[in-house]
Amino acid sequence: MKIGIDFDRVLFDTDGFKKNLTEKFPEFDETYDQAKKDSYYNLEKHAKLLGIEEEKLLTEMRKCEEYLYSDVKKLEKLKNKHELLIVTRGDPVVQKEKLEYSGALEYFDGYEIVTEGSKNVRGIDFLVDDWKKELERIDLPGLLIDRQKEGIEKVIEHLNIPEYEKVFKRYDIRGKYPEELNEYFAYRLGRSVAKLVKKRKWEKQVVVCKDPKETSDNLKESLIRGIKNGGVDVVDSGTGSTDYLAFSSVEEESVGVQVTSSHMQLEFNGFKLVYPEGNGFMNKDLDCLKQMFRENSFQREEDGAEIEKAYYSRYLNAAEDFARIHFQDIERKIVLDNLGGIDSSQAEELLETVGAEVTNLSNDKPKVNPPDPKPEKLRHIERKVEETGSDMGIATDMDADRIAIYYQEEWLSGDEIFAVLIEIMKPDKVVASIDSTEIIEETAEKYGEIEHTQVGDPFVIDRTIETGAELSGEPNGHYCFTKFVPYNSGTLAAAMIAGSDLNEIRKKLPDISIVKKSIEVNDKYSSMEKVKKEVRKRFKTLSEIDGIKFQTDNSRVLIRSSGSSHTLRIIAESETEKGAENALKKSKKLIQNT
Numbered sequence: 001m002k003i004g005i006d007f008d009r010v011l012f013d014t015d016g017f018k019k020n021l022t023e024k025f026p027e028f029d030e031t032y033d034q035a036k037k038d039s040y041y042n043l044e045k046h047a048k049l050l051g052i053e054e055e056k057l058l059t060e061m062r063k064c065e066e067y068l069y070s071d072v073k074k075l076e077k078l079k080n081k082h083e084l085l086i087v088t089r090g091d092p093v094v095q096k097e098k099l100e101y102s103g104a105l106e107y108f109d110g111y112e113i114v115t116e117g118s119k120n121v122r123g124i125d126f127l128v129d130d131w132k133k134e135l136e137r138i139d140l141p142g143l144l145i146d147r148q149k150e151g152i153e154k155v156i157e158h159l160n161i162p163e164y165e166k167v168f169k170r171y172d173i174r175g176k177y178p179e180e181l182n183e184y185f186a187y188r189l190g191r192s193v194a195k196l197v198k199k200r201k202w203e204k205q206v207v208v209c210k211d212p213k214e215t216s217d218n219l220k221e222s223l224i225r226g227i228k229n230g231g232v233d234v235v236d237s238g239t240g241s242t243d244y245l246a247f248s249s250v251e252e253e254s255v256g257v258q259v260t261s262s263h264m265q266l267e268f269n270g271f272k273l274v275y276p277e278g279n280g281f282m283n284k285d286l287d288c289l290k291q292m293f294r295e296n297s298f299q300r301e302e303d304g305a306e307i308e309k310a311y312y313s314r315y316l317n318a319a320e321d322f323a324r325i326h327f328q329d330i331e332r333k334i335v336l337d338n339l340g341g342i343d344s345s346q347a348e349e350l351l352e353t354v355g356a357e358v359t360n361l362s363n364d365k366p367k368v369n370p371p372d373p374k375p376e377k378l379r380h381i382e383r384k385v386e387e388t389g390s391d392m393g394i395a396t397d398m399d400a401d402r403i404a405i406y407y408q409e410e411w412l413s414g415d416e417i418f419a420v421l422i423e424i425m426k427p428d429k430v431v432a433s434i435d436s437t438e439i440i441e442e443t444a445e446k447y448g449e450i451e452h453t454q455v456g457d458p459f460v461i462d463r464t465i466e467t468g469a470e471l472s473g474e475p476n477g478h479y480c481f482t483k484f485v486p487y488n489s490g491t492l493a494a495a496m497i498a499g500s501d502l503n504e505i506r507k508k509l510p511d512i513s514i515v516k517k518s519i520e521v522n523d524k525y526s527s528m529e530k531v532k533k534e535v536r537k538r539f540k541t542l543s544e545i546d547g548i549k550f551q552t553d554n555s556r557v558l559i560r561s562s563g564s565s566h567t568l569r570i571i572a573e574s575e576t577e578k579g580a581e582n583a584l585k586k587s588k589k590l591i592q593n594t
Contacts, residue, residue: 001081001082001083001125001126001159001188001191001296001298002082002083002085002122002123002124002125002126002300003078003082003083003084003085003124003125003126003127003128003159004085004086004087004112004119004121004122004124004126004127004128005075005084005085005086005087005108005127005128005155006086006087006088006119006127006128006129006130006131006134007086007087007088007095007098007099007104007111008088008090008130009130009147010128010129010130010145010147011068011069011072011086011102011104012064012067012068012069012098012102012104013067013068013069013147014067016067017064017067018032020067021060021061024060025050025052025057025060027049027050028046028050031046031049031050032046034046034049035049040089040090040091040115041090041091041094042091043057043058043061043091043093043094058093058094058097061094061097061098061101062097062101063101064098064101064102065101065102065103067102068102068103068104069147069152071151071152071153072104072107072152073107074152074153074156075107075108075152075155075156076107077156078155078156078159079107079109081159081296082159082296083109084107084108084109085108085109085110085111085112085122085124086099086104086105086108086110086111086112087111087112087114087119087121087122087124087127088111088112088113088114089113089114089115089119090113090115092113092115095113096113099111110122118134118137118138119134119138120138120140123300124140125140125141125187125191125229125298125300126140126141126142126143126159126184126187127140127141127142127143128142128143128145128155129142129143129144129145130144130145130146130147132144140187140225140229141183141184141186141187141222141225141226143155143158143184158182158184159184166180167180167181167185167270168286168290168293169563169564170283170456170563171272171280171281171286171456171457171458172262172270172271172272172273172280172281172286173189173270173271173272173273173286174261174262174264174268174269174270174271175268175269175270176267176268177215177219177267177268177269181219181268181269181270182219183218183219183221183222184222186218186219186220186222186223186226186259186271187222187223187225187226187229188226188293188296189223189226189271189289189293190222190223190224190225190226190227190228190229190230191226191227191229191230191298192226192289192292192293192298193206193223193226193227193230193232193255193257193273193289194206194226194227194228194229194230194231194232194304195230195292195298196285196288196289196292197232197255198230198231198232199288200285202254202255202276203252203253203254203255203276204231204232204233204304205232205233205234205235205252205254205304206227206232206233206234206235206254206255206256206257207234207235207237207245207248207249207252207254207255207256207257208220208223208224208227208234208235208236208237208245208256208257208258208259209236209237209238209239209240209242209244209245209248209256209257209258209259210238210239210258210259210260211239211240211241211258211259211260211340211343211344211398211399212239212340212341212342212343212344213260213261213266213269213340213341213398215269216259216260216269219259219269220236220259223257223259223271224236224306227304228303228304228305228306229298229300229301229303229304230298230301230304231301231302231303231304232304233304233305233306233307234304234305234306234307235248235252235254235307235308235309236306236307236308236309237308237309237310237311238308238310238312239343240312240315240343240344240345240346241344241345241346241396241399241400241401241489241490241491242258242260242262242272242274242399242400242401242487242488243400243401243485243487243488243489243490243491243492244311244312244315244345244346244491245257245258245272245274246274246278246279246485246486246487247278247311247314247315247318247484247485247487248309248311248315249274249275249276249278250276250277250278250485250486251311251314252276252309253276254276255273255274255275255276256273256274256278257271257272257273257274258271258272258273258274258399259271260272260398260399261398262397262398262399262401262402263370263371263372263373263397263398263402264370265369265370266367266369266370266371272399273285273286273289274487277465277486278485278486278487279458279461279462279464279465279486279487280457280458280461280487281458282458282459282462283458312346315346316346316349316350316353318484318485319346319350319484319489319491319492319495320350320353320354320495322481322483322484322492323350323354323492323495323496323499324354326424326425326496326499326500327354327499327500329354329355329499330351330354330355330356330495330498330499331355331356332356332357332390332391332392332498333356333357333359333388333389333390333391333392334351334356334357334358334359334390334391334392334393334394334498335358335359335361335381335384335385335388335390335392335393335394335406336348336351336358336359336360336361336362336393336394336395336494337360337361337362337364337368337378337380337381337393337394337395337396338360338362338395338396338398338400339362339367339368339371339372339373339395339396339397339398340362340367340371340397340398340399340400341362341363342360342362342363344362344396344398344399344400345396345399345400345490345491346491347394347396347400347490347491347494347495348360348362350491350492350494350495351494351495351498354495354498354499356498359384359388359390361380361381361384364380371397371398372397373395373396373397373402373403373404373477374404375404375406375411378393378395378404378406378411381393381394381395381406382406382409385406391407392405392406392407392497392498393405393406393407394406394494394497394498396490396491396494397477397490400489400490400491401457401478401487401488401489401490402476402477402478402488402490403417403477403479403490403493403494403497404477405417405497407502413475413514414474414475414476414477415436415437415439415440415475415512415514416439416506416509417477417479417493417497418432418436418439418440418473418474418475418479419439419440419443419509419510420497420500420502420505420506420509421471421473421479421493421496421497422440422443422444422447422471423443423500423505423508423509424496424500424505425470425471425496426447427444427447427448427469427470427471428447428448428449428470429448429449429450429451429467429468429469429470430444430448430449430450430451430469430470430471430472431450431451431452431453431460431461431463431464431467431469431471431472432444432450432451432452432453432460432472432473432474433452433453433454433455433456433459433460433473433474433475433546434452434453434454434455434543434545434546434547434549434558434560435455435474435475435546435558435560435571436452436473436474436475437475437512437514437556437571437573438510438512438556438573439509439510439512439514440475442510443508443509443510451463451467451469452543452545453545453546454545454546455474455546455560455563456563457474457478457480457488460472460473460474460478460480461480461486461487461488464480464482464486465482465486468482469482470482470483473488477490479493481493481496511575512573512574512575513573513574513575513576513577513579513580514571514572514573514580515571515572515573515577515580515581515584516569516570516571516572517569517570517572517584517587517588518562518567518568518569518570519567519568519569519570519588519591519592520565520566520567521566521567521568521591522566523566524561524562524565524566524567524568525561527561527568527591527594528547528559528560528561528568530594531548531559531568531590531591531594532544532547532548533594534590534594535548535550535559535590536548539551539552542556546560547559547560547561547569548560552583552586552587553579553582553583554574554575554579555572555573555574555579555580555582555583556572556573556574556583557570557571557572557573557583557584557586557587558570558571559587559590559591568591570584570587570588570591572584572587
């Protein structure tokens with residue numbers, strides 16, 4: 001990356017330097033503003049105002065080495081990763097003399113002196129400046145620095161992004177803002193996305209959307225700049241849910257990027273990427289993107305174009321058309337909380353369009369942190385349902401790709417919601433993650449077949465597309481309606497559940513007891529292998545798609561490793577609560593003894 005850094009008041013103590021010159025030439029300071037020409041300092045004019053030879057003033061100005069900030073030499077930490085360029089504004093003669101005699105050029109690969117226009121010169125990708133107005137008029141990401149309060153370490157920390165390895169996760173990108181992920185990160189990611197789009201020969205444009213989180217605004221802006229600077233066009237589809245972004249990407253037949261950290265804590269942010277078909281990025285492409293980000297080697301190209309193009313009406317019409325295949329009108333009172341603000345999704349609009357009366361809590365304070373729709377965090381919905389006499393409570397996470405349902409004074413499990421959706425749609429093919437239980441299997445097999453994948457929505461949805469399945473999901477609240485958009489949609493799931501006869505459907509569901517437990521281990525990889533070896537010896541193995549699923553007595557158990565911590569997770573299910581508890585205890589003991 002080519003980094004531009006301003007000289008005066010960023011690298012150089014200009015005010016101290018001027019004070020010294022005023023001591024030499026008493027009228028220097030009071031005539032300084034008069035000596036400006038076309039908004040920058042002019043040496044020849046100032047010498048005349050002072051009544052001295054131009055060479056005499058220049059000679060004194062050359063005595064400037066002591067005014068270079070002492071911490072500038074720390075910029076050497078960046079030189080092996082970036083090309084550093086001084087970008088300064090002013091009289092070409094004076095500025096060149098100051099650069100050379102201050103010793104600043106020793107730490108840089110070159111310089112550029114601007115006399116008019118912005119500092120967007122010589123293909124720089126990022127600008128560090130002390131003047132906010134300068135950063136606002138340049139179409140690049142930048143960093144504002146106040147040298148009276150901040151050292152050059154601020155620049156180094158901002159550009160090094162030391163934690164970037166941590167933020168590239170299995171299915172998306174997310175990290176704490178701004179320590180692990182910031183505007184420069186977003187810009188560099190944009191450059192990487194543009195490079196990947198060209199490498200894969202996808203359509204030369206990218207659709208970008210964001211959630212309503214405050215930090216998402218600047219991240220989205222920097223991401224768009226990066227994509228454009230990589231020579232790829234951008235379609236800005238506004239603010240909304242990730243399935244809305246996926247819908248927009250399908251409409252544009254383009255890769256899409258959503259700025260969101262989904263259900264993570266509010267101090268986090270991140271990015272999700274989808275293919276032109278609408279499904280989330282698989283590991284091979286996310287790994288390739290990470291490698292391009294790591295290499296940080298980009299050619300500056302002619303900027304791509306940017307257009308704003310909203311798809312809200314088409315999205316809502318498509319969702320309504322899909323829902324009305326299965327029911328006509330909802331005559332229910334519903335309490336809704338998107339957990340991220342009104343603009344997190346179009347769930348309220350869709351529910352009202354199909355007839356529901358909605359009480360939306362999405363902008364109420366305090367915000368749920370993290371915005372994860374788990375029952376223990378949603379007591380306010382329970383209270384509001386009771387207070388308003390509503391029929392149902394619905395919650396989604398920040399980007400509305402997962403959902404929770406409160407009905408008749410209890411929260412439905414993710415397996416129940418999935419099974420209800422199967423009963424509504426009666427699909428001949430269902431794809432589910434391996435951690436789905438017999439509730440889902442038995443329900444799906446009434447109408448067709450079910451196929452399992454490893455845990456993770458990219459794997460589930462990728463297989464859904466490959467097999468042409470109409471419905472897929474996971475018991476964590478992810479449900480995908482392929483003929484609407486091949487991405488998890490909490491918005492459409494909300495309408496489908498709200499429009500169903502839940503009382504009658506739930507009577508049809510298998511009565512299965514499910515218990516879950518997480519066990520911390522020193523090394524999840526070695527522990528998982530030991531568990532597999534022991535299970536194969538002692539029990540009937542049902543699947544090893546992800547972890548190991550096996551039969552013990554009249555119970556089934558799945559043991560798999562966590563994707564984010566050194567933890568093994570157990571899901572035990574049985575026709576009785578006692579059977580599930582016994583299977584859980586047996587599995588826990590097995591892990592502890594291996």
